[in-house]
Amino acid sequence: MLSEIIRNVPRSPITAVFDRATELRSCGHDLVDLSIGEPDFDTPDHIRAAGIEAINTGVTRYTAADGTAALKDAVRRKFSRDNQLVFDRSQVVIASGAKPLIASAMQVVLNPGDKIILSTPAWTSHVGMAQVCAADPVFLETRESEAYRIDAHRLEAAITPDTKLLLLCSPGNPTGAVASTEELGTVAEVLRRHPHVNVISDDLYEHIVFSPAKFATLAQVAPDLADRVLTVNGLSKAYAMTGWRIGYAGGPDWWTSGLRVLFSQTSGGPCSISQAAAVAALDGPQEFLEERCHVYRRRRDRALSELSKVPGLKAQAPEGAFFLYVDCGKYIGKRAPNGSLITSSTDLAEHLLAAGVVTVPGAAFYADPFLRLSVATSEESIAEGIRRIGVGCRQLE
Template sequence: MPFLSDILARVKPSPTVAVTTLARDLKAQGRDVIGLGAGEPDFDTPDNIKAAAKRAIDEGQTKYTAPDGIAELKSAICEKFRRDNGLDYDASEISVSTGGKQVLFNALMATLNPGDEVIVPAPYWVSYPDMVRLCGGEPVIVGATQEAGFRITPAQLEAAITPRTKWLIFNSPSNPTGAGYGRADLAALTEVLMRHPHVWVLSDDMYEHIAYPGFDFCTPAEVEPRLRDRTLTVNGVSKAYAMTGWRIGYAGGPEHLITAMRKVQSQSTTNPCSISQWAAVEALNGPQDYIATSRAAFLRRRDMVVEMLNAAPGLSCPVPEGAFYVYPSIAGCIGKTSPAGTRIATDEDFATALLEETGVAVVFGAAFGLSPHFRVSYAASDEALREACTRITNFCASLS
């Protein structure tokens, strides 16, 4: 009798975590490695947020809390949704978890039955399909090409919906492409959803505050208020406030869904870290000037990386609307051979040879559901990015 569960065989380890771990291990061995695999701001957490955490420790805020968040943090989240998104939630409609990933997992675990379908636009964050499978559902992948701006069309969404569809997972700006859906794009999608009242929307807004000039962020329940009662709007403090290690994600949604998610969380992790929760209160309620400062740095880095990668032979790098990723095509490199003799048949071959021969760690496109591409995280120093892009350009030029 097998020891491991059957469902585990349907799930793969996270490729982004694997690449980041490998880059870290190679560095520890003395290799000259530039890791561009992690989706993690390289900036430090703002001082006012760190001070709030220290204050929480000094005041003894180190005990268990309510399973899905302290009242003060739920209040701050309600105000954030009103202030930034025009969404009005009560504290009973708010869930706080150990990172955005747990919010998503709780929602899927609380709602999916075997055979339920979840529409996942591709390119997608690597965890979406496997979380769906782990919770017993079936991911339905809808592909968006570079030519389409990495955005799915209303016709594609309509064609993907069946009587078994339970969720659409929506992410804008996107990981891995940085592509964003403008208000008109999103309104066209929500019009389709209004024709299918059995389909819920799981909107992952984690990169809301990393949106660049020319793109105005909006979220589904804001664009179409009639979707509010079947939308879970997910966000967190990780990307906006450089708090990845603090592990605080949150969501607003209908009370009956939030109650079900609380039940799941009460039997898994229970409450998120109490100290991190108090830090998140300060992040949401305190000065917001850090966001504009970090966004300006990401914009500068985006422009440099896009320019350098578009100068590399065989690469085509679109300009993203937000987040801190680019997703260049390597179509012009397929079929070529590296100086060390590796034949580039896939984007995984490209990423492997790039790491082995130049020390630059990126994530191959097949991990995100669209090839032949690779993802670069430009949440790294200007110097590291400049050197990495130079190595990538030289590597592409060396292919024969």
């Protein structure tokens, strides 16, 4: 029998969308996929070459549970170069992806009943990770009218003696909001008054930021809080290395030592080949990051242009990441041709599947009525997908 905790944790609704799309494709349906949060670029050649070299030279054995010294040092150089953060090797850990690393980071600090604050719209797995720890998610509303900024007064009001963690995600998934230095400064002011609150900073979309927005991270803005901030990043999004499964973090010794204990019991260490490739990624040429960011911006702009042709749908221009968070409230309460009532973004996303386009409902991010559209695909697919969205929306009465 499943544990009580797992019985109470819902399956990721994003995974449910992917599985439904896979089922329809297997039945011969033609679908344009605007749901997936995965770059469509190939892993750069020099990174792949480093992985091949690792295989050919026998770098195929266990590594330390928290990563190789070579990769930890490359991560330290990255943090210093990009974020002005200085870590000892003992303060860096490597894991098989940023997602399991964040989950592990929660496990080593959260007790059942502890509270963790997450701003909404929230990535669904951040919430699920907390639920797996039997912790209580506390949702901090951010508003489209405020560009999804964290309001310091609402943050202060959300903190109680039981609050153990605050999770920050910038650029945000699904909103693409980028936390400015000023916004992080106001968050830091609140945290200084509550020394019992620790912070996980999910920086995975760091290199996908559109000018004039500029990336910053909390430990960089407020170095006096470094003893309670774990800065998490990875290679999946910027370096198109989703399948290589490498995430990393830098933070205080007490937190990283706890992670090492957990990894020693639950992990044989990240893939040795992937770690060798990750060193090449972090230490090698970085110019392509800006080039790919420009591509994402063009795609974002194309998507916004196409959306403007669909009455009743609107979205702010995201400052980063590769998603649009689209307000679809005008279509709630309408009926589909089969007579079914559209009561939520989940219903609308299901209806749009019949129109041949895959989207993610905002209900998955604890903020409705919205749809998340990915622009991590070609401009042609974006245009065709939004055209199909328009067709599906015009069918509603």
